[in-house]
Amino acid sequence: MFSITRINLHGQNTEFRKDKLTGLRCRINPSREERNLNHFIQPVTFTGSETCPFCPDNIEKMTPCFDNGKRIKTGESVTFPNSFPFGENHIVTVMTRKHYPGEITENQITDSLRGQYDGLYKKEDYNSINWNYLTSAGASMIHPHLQGFSGRVPTYLNSLYIEKSREYFQKKGKNYWQQLSESEKESERYLFGDEIVWCANPVPIGEKEIRGYLPICSFEEFREFIPEASAGIKKVIGIYQKAGNHAFNMSIRFGKSGHESYFRAHISMIARIDPNPMSFTDSAFMERLHFEPVIMTVPEMIRERYGR
Ligand SMILES: [Zn+2]
Known part of the structure; x- marks a missing residue:
């Protein structure tokens, strides 16, 4: 009724579990409990x-x-492996030297995305670049940072997008994403951009979801679009700030080479509500933008540890 794939990531056992009825998935890394987030009593500095x-x-x-x-050092950004990985080749890019810069510049975003690009060395795998900004978006560290990982299997939502796009292509002979970005560009949801088309998603998966549709499919092709992607991300952050939202999540989803006929890479950003700047949440980019929760407790341990 379910499957478990166990992977050792930097000495930490991580399980990829899948519910066979629905295809829903999660990742379990018990080592992440060592971060003591459940007992976090220190306010954010x-x-x-x-x-x-x-x-x-x-x-x-x-x-x-x-x-x-x-x-990897690019500009002031620094990229290194994640100490508590939940994906293969899971890396972190610290974006700024300043602990809480308030404002993050377009150059800092560009350098950080380049750090991610260079750090994700398995460029032919399924890659994504992600950002939890502020604790109310699920960041455990206030210091701005990106997270990227590559894997042989895409995350749950990325798999769904890729599979459904393939089905659409098989039925209609057209690239769904190309059609979508062209029609959205003519709609009232269009915001800005030409090569990368930025629009509000008509069926948002989070508050004020804004997508940037890239004209490429695979991660390998992303490098030359980094400056334009960064300019767009900066503009979306500006839109969120104008709306009073300071916290957000972002994911850049990529297909693989060979998927060009039916898939396109895109950037997805959602605003998070932060009525209290000290608030923490365990709902971050994996939960909100990949629909594949990261869990700390192995289900089989619940009875043994707490049930009797
Ligand atoms: Zn810091």
């Missing part, structure tokens, strides 16, 4: 802190290196 591993004084001492013993 908006000034640089001695305990923040992403601050410049700590980053070299407190974050891991790639297998070559290095971190």
Whole structure:
């Protein structure tokens, strides 16, 4: 009735589970409990802190290196493997030297996306680049950072988009995403952009979902579009700020080479409600934009640990 695929990621056992009835999936990494988020009592510090591993004084001492013993530095961004991975080749890019810059520049976004591009070395796999901004969007660290991972299997929602696009192509002989971006560009939901077309999603999967439709499919082709993608992301952040939303999630979804006839990469951003800037949530980009929750507790441990 369900399947379990166990993967060892940097010495941590991670399970990919799938409910065979519905196809719904989750990822379980019990090591993530070590982050003690369930007992987090310290308020967020908006000034640089001695305990923040992403601050410049700590980053070299407190974050891991790639297998070559290095971190990737692009502009002021620093990219390295995630200490608590829930995906293959799961990397983090710290975007700014400043702990809480308030404003993130277009250049900082560009450098950070380049860091992600270079850090995701399995470019031929299924890749995504993701961002939880502020704790009310599920970020456990206030210091701005991107997360990317690649894998042999796309996330649940990315799989759904790719599979359904393939079916659409088989039935209609057309690329759904190309058709969608062309028609949305003529609609009242169109916002800006030409090569990358930015529109409000007519059926949003989160508050004020805005999508940037890229004219490419695979991750390998993304590098040359990074500056334009960054300019668009910065504009969407501006729209959210104008609307009073400061927290947001973002995912950039990619197909693979060979999927060009039916799939297109796109950027999806959703605003999060932050009535309280100190608020934390366990609903982040995996839950909100990939529909594949990241879980800490193995279900078989619940009875043993708490049930008697
Ligand atoms: Zn910091």
